[in-house]
Amino acid sequence: MQSFRTEIENPVVEKDIIELEKKIRQFKEGKVDEERFRSLRLARGVYGQRQPGVQMIRIKLPYGKVTANQLLRICDVSDEFSTGRLHITTRQDIQIHYVDLERTPELWAQLEKDDVTLREACGNTVRNVTASETAGIDLAEPFDVSPYAHAVFQYFLRNPIGQEMGRKFKVSFSASDADTGLSYMHDLGFIAKIENGVKGFKVMLAGGLGSQPRHADELYSFLPSDQIIPLMEQVIRVFDRYGERKSRAKARMKFLLKDIGLDAFKELLEQEKTAVPHQTYPIDAESYPKVNIAQPKIPTVKIKETLAYELWKSTNVIPQKQEGYVAIGIKVLLGDFYTDKARQLAHLVKEYAAGELRLSLRQNILIPYVKEELVPYFYQELEKLGFVEAGYNKALDITACPGTDTCNLGIASSTGIAAELERVIKAEYPSYINNPDVVIKISGCMNACGQHNMAHIGFQGMSVRTKDKLVAPALQVLLGGGNHGNGNGTFADKVVKVPSKRGPQALRLILDDYEANGQGKSFDAYYAEKGQLYFYDFLKELTDVDNLTAEDFIDWGNTEKYKKEIGVGECAGVIVDLVATLFFESQEKIDNAAEALEQGKWAASIYYSYQSMVNSAKALLTSEKTKVNTHNSIIKDFDALFVATNRIDFEGGFSDLVLQLNQNEPNETFAKSYLEDAKQVLAKLEAFRNLELQEA
CATH class of the missing domain: 3.30.413.10 (Sulfite Reductase Hemoprotein, domain 1)
Structure with a gap:
């Protein structure tokens, strides 16, 4: 496997890819536990599929926006590493399949040349931030939610608070009260509002689907936009500490809300306010990239099948708030299309629209900023690609x-x-x-x-x-x-x-x-x-x-007799690790905390130190065969089993030591002292474990 140190301009991304390459090598050599390796690769968009020996790669495209150049890069990667088939998901990602595990670092490095990431597309992380595909052009929207969705994506990408939760965490933005971002089924859903001239959002909390769907609660009827990132950080911190970790079926936010209720959850949010690094986080929507619309000559077009054209226009052409422009919806059967057509589509929007596409929650494609007089030309060109089936977002669109x-x-x-x-x-x-x-x-x-x-x-x-x-x-x-x-x-x-x-x-x-x-x-x-x-x-x-x-x-689309075959799911399953592996991970988190401290990232350093202490306690509780369902229960049970019984001495108790986390503002002084606490916890607990093993 080759190194990518000289190919990636961003050192943070380079480090990520090198780490994935290293872990793949260690896994192949038997030096990394399979379950631990699964957690790492999932957080980097590498997902096992039904067929043995190959991977599904999920490409993270925040709020479904993909530029023409990014789509061309994805096509290149799909042709080289996969099968040339692109699959649009209901979370506005693109997935490619049948990828060799050992080639995934190289694949990722290629994507990053056009600022496309795999990071946190899967796993126990903040998943892709979704939004209404009409954001920015919607006739009914009070303002464009795209800059806010993008800011959330950037803030939580690689943020330590959202890397190893009990389960995945999903966020959406809706452009208007039509709620086309489906806020009510998300862990956090934001609906654009304006009150007294202030931009903000209605906030929905703890919705979800699965076998036990739950309608989200209204957390705020209106929250100013500079509060959404601090709020989301508080929510994730609470979920990380109190959310279920052992039973995967109960590990989503919706179950935590069901168990403790909205009022108790709000109290926990208040307890996290001091620890959050930003009490307000203004989002500069004006700096969001402006639309650059091509100005081509209008080609002469003669439509042959006028009835088909008029039907297509009635279902697939969408008015937008910018005068003189419309958006064109492409109905993509089951979300699957191929790189040959994708390339031609990318060139079409680059030369005749705004050089971007939006992937929709219904697995379709929307082309914004098409001049009204270019609609016949787009129909003609899309017809050549087989992309003019009527019924965009209609009953036929399954x-x-x-x-x-x-x-x-x-x-x-x-x-x-x-x-x-x-x-x-x-x-x-x-x-x-x-x-x-x-x-x-x-x-x-x-x-x-x-x-x-x-x-x-x-x-x-x-x-x-x-x-x-x-x-x-x-x-x-x-x-x-x-x-x-x-x-x-x-x-x-x-x-x-x-x-x-x-x-x-x-x-x-x-x-x-x-x-x-x-x-x-x-x-x-x-x-x-x-x-x-x-x-x-x-x-x-x-x-x-x-x-x-x-x-x-015989099932639909098959020729052989049906067999019920269910593999091990990788939708962020909870990991049960050996004690030694847990201590090893605690040291890794201390190393991360020290690195963040050197970079002046006080809040990140503090959270890594917190994770190390909880992880170290989890190691000893695991050795005692004690349940380790939540961070909160780990902290309490460690005090009860080890400190209160005088097996391990922590003056003032383990809980007080660890929960300095949410009682101090994130500054350099506290980050340094808290890191030293984490080092001492690991050293003390490892020494206790080694003594136990010697006496056994």
Whole structure:
């Protein structure tokens, strides 16, 4: 494996890539524990996939913005290291698959030449910051949220407070009260507002999907924009200390809020205020890069299929607030497109628009700043690429995760059934091509990467067992979810479970009933009126598994008989390490704290020292087979098991020593003394462990 020391201009990025290269080598040599290595590579966007020996690489694109040059660089990387297929995710990232682990440092180094990162795209970190794809051009927006989303991304990238949490942490920004950033399903959701001339946000806290979806609480009806980063740091600090770590199923923010309640959470936020390095953090939106729109000559175009063109215009051309310009939506089937088309698209927007694209939460592409008189030309050029299918963000536009194609956790095919449902809608329900009131989403398992439980009509991959103990692919049908705007939404109800091959028939029954009886209501309003049992009654006939045919045992998009194969999930699973490994990590954190101290980064140094002390305590508790579910419980249990019993002496108690963290302002004096405390804790606990081993 080659070194990249001379290829990366940014020394921080260079260090990251060299560290990944080093850890891969140590892992291959058996010097790094597999679980610890998994944690490190996940935090660098390297994710194991269903197929052995290869990796999925998640490319982090804050709020879905990608420049033409960045897209060209991603294409180069995909062609060289992957298969040339690009997959847009529901978090506005791009994923590529089938990458050799040993080549990932080189891949990352290539991406960084155009300021594209893999850092914290996966793992127990602050994930990609998402936003409305129309941010900056939205007719209804009070202001452009892009500079604020970008500031949050930059502030928390590599920030030690968000590197090793119990689980992932997701943030969104919505351009307007339409809440197209889906604030109500995020750990933190921000909706743009202006009050008394001040820019700010409505703040939603602790939403989530998965097997137990939770609607976010309103934390603030209005928070000035210079408070959002200090608030988010407080929230993450509380989550890091009190959030579950042992049980992955309970390790999200939503479970912490459910357990302690909003008022108790607010009290914990207050306790962190002193430790946060910035009490206000003004975001200079004026310095955000200005749009540079190309000024080409308007080509002469003659549209051949005028009916198709007019239909496309009615669904895929979006007005924007800048006079004389529109945005063009590209419906990307299942979020998958290839580098040959991506390159041509990049050149098109570079020469005829603003040189940028937005990836959407529905796995599509939006081209902003297209001159109105250039729309026919764009249609002509996009048609050559196969990118003029009507139905952008309409019922025909189905969202789906990769499912059993590449994901370890996939139970049933998402992409196969999605393609079939789109075929059914086109052939049998053409009016839905222009219908925005029916949103269909599909996930291959309960983790909801396809966001099925917030859709009007959702499908979740499952399996079903016959009386003869044969296993067939199945779909849980969910109905009635919806986004109601301004932080309000409804999660879908589970109605029935049907064999996968009956998914299209389930959709037909639902749409036929809606067309016959909906009487102009939106689908979610119609569902709310009729209720769960109404739909169960006419879908129940599809649940019978006594009459399955051979075809029912073959999943959509497959030719072989179905096997339920679920691997080990890598969606930020919690790590159980050996005691020696934990002590080794504590020393690494002390080294990080010392380096941050030299650089004048007092808050970062303090947090690394804190992590070292908690990690050292965790090591001894692990040796005692004591639960280490949260940082808070580790601190308390260490006092109870080791200090109160006089096994280890800490004058004033271990808790008081460690929790100096949130009682002191982050300055040089405290950072130095706290680092010395961390060194002494590690030395004392390692000495205790060594003595125990000698006496054993």
